[in-house]
Amino acid sequence: MGGDDLVGDQFAIYLDYEGSGLDATRFQGALSSVRASYLDLFALRDAVLPGKPVIGHCYDYAIPNGVAPVCAGPWLQPSLDFSGYDLAEGLAIVSSMIDGFYAMVSALAGDPGNNFVLVDTRGTLLRQSGVANGWANELHPYPAGFTALAQRFMTALPGLPSASVSARSSRRRSSPRSSK
Secondary structure: OOHHHHOOHHHHHHEOOOOOOEOHHHHHHHHHHHHHHHHHHHHHHHHHOOOOOEEEEOOOOOOOOOOOOOOOOOOOHHHHHHOOOOHHHHHHHHHHHHHHHHHHHHHHHOOHHHOEEEEOOOOOOOOOEOOOOOEOOOOOEOHHHHHHHHHHHHHHHHHOOHHHHOOOHHHOOOOOOOOO
8 A cells, every 4th residue: 555556657647747746735635545545454453453563664765767577567757757857856756755655654653543663664775776775677676675675674573562463373264164
């Protein structure tokens, strides 16, 4: 929840076509929708697994360079090109997007009633394409980058009470349901 709501074809909707980057009103609307999704997730968790935390992250500063895997994308550069922005401007826009997303999820994490743990993943990856701890494409790192991101989570998890992240064994079925 978050990244795929903001990038892709709809990314152009959040850009100002007159050179000032993100349109603050439209982008805030998108963040409000994502925030509502988080609140719905918290309500679902409270109904099914009360007391368990939700653990999330805030992405990292992607490179809007048009590089994509064969199966999808690119997610950023086409909208930036359409709206008249070059790579340097695109980097600043993506940074602003990520920081805005961080501010929203950080506020959610700051409310104890949400029981939401935010792992700040910004600045984990090198903002370079083609390097081991950098970006394999516009949105995904190389394996070493995934390892660096996982390390951020490994650092955050020990701070949680052990009971809050344990499996819920009492509700597990002992055998699969019959197909009859």
